[in-house]
Amino acid sequence: EAGVTQSPTHLIKTRGQQxxxxxxxxxxxxxxxWYQQALGLGLQFLLWYDEGEERNRGNFPPRxxxxxxxxxxxxxxxxxxxxxxxxxxxxxxSSWAWADTQYFGPGTRLTVL
Amino acid sequence: xxxxEQDPGPLSVPEGAIVSLNCTYSNSAFQYFMWYRQYSRKGxxxxxxxxSSGNKEDGRFTAQVDKSSKYISLFIRxxxxxxxxxxxxxxxxxxxxxKLIFGQGTELSVKP
Numbered sequence: 682e683a684g685v686t687q688s689p690t691h692l693i694k695t696r697g698q699q700x701x702x703x704x705x706x707x708x709x710x711x712x713x714x715w716y717q718q719a720l721g722l723g724l725q726f727l728l729w730y731d732e733g734e735e736r737n738r739g740n741f742p743p744r745x746x747x748x749x750x751x752x753x754x755x756x757x758x759x760x761x762x763x764x765x766x767x768x769x770x771x772x773x774x775s776s777w778a779w780a781d782t783q784y785f786g787p788g789t790r791l792t793v794l
Numbered sequence: 795x796x797x798x799e800q801d802p803g804p805l806s807v808p809e810g811a812i813v814s815l816n817c818t819y820s821n822s823a824f825q826y827f828m829w830y831r832q833y834s835r836k837g838x839x840x841x842x843x844x845x846s847s848g849n850k851e852d853g854r855f856t857a858q859v860d861k862s863s864k865y866i867s868l869f870i871r872x873x874x875x876x877x878x879x880x881x882x883x884x885x886x887x888x889x890x891x892x893k894l895i896f897g898q899g900t901e902l903s904v905k906p
Contacts, residue, residue: 685837714892723899724838724882729892737891771837781826781886783894785837 683708685786687772693792694762702757702789706774712736713755714775714783715747719768727770730755731777762793797821800883800897809906813870815881817897820864823887824895827859829868830882832899838882842868873904 686705694700706713715727726739730749744760753774759766769790773783800817807813815829825846830838842857844850844866850857856869866885870877883897 687837712892714894716894724884724894724896726893726895731892737893739893769835781894782828782840782843784840785830787837790835 687786704772710774817883
C-alpha cells in the first residue's frame, strides 16, 4: 500500500514569491493535515482538511492557505514568501474513523532566499 | 510553558542498551498518545499509538502512559544502530480539532 506522497521534494524560491506544495493521502484516507517543521521550532500544525473543507487552522497568517480536491489530495499555498518560511513542510493523512492516527509523508523542503 | 515538554538530548548509548525516552504534558484533556521516529531529512514514522493510560508493547518497543502524572515514556530494548534517529512524542484530545501537539524531539544515537 502506497504511503503519503508529496511533491516537489525540494523547492527554492525568493522572498515575495508564491510556493505551491502538493500532497496525496493514503488510499481510503479522507483527512489531510499540513505541518511546518522549522529548525529549532518542532512540528507546528498548519491546516486540516476533510471532505474538501478546511476544518481547523493553526496559528499562521492568512498567506498560508490550501485546499483539498475531490480525490482527497491537497495543495498548500504560501504567498508573499518570507525568509522564515524556510522549513520542511509535512503532509499527513488519516481516515476519519481514526482521526488521531496520522501518517506522514516525506515532506517538501522549502528554501526561501 | 509548552504544552508538551521533551528533553532534546542528544542521547548517546551503546548498542544493546535499553533506551528510555520521556515526555511530560500539561493539558489533562489529552487522551491519545503517539511516538514517531524521524530519520534525518525524512518524514516522521508512526511507531506507537496509545489511548488513555497503560502500557503497549510492539517488539522491542514499549510505550507507557501515566495520565495521573501527565507523563509518557518509550522504551527501546536491545537498541540497534538503526534506531539512531529523532524520536517525537505527540498527543491530542477530543477537542484539538485534528491537531497533534508534538514535543521537540529527542535525538538518539546508538553506537556499535
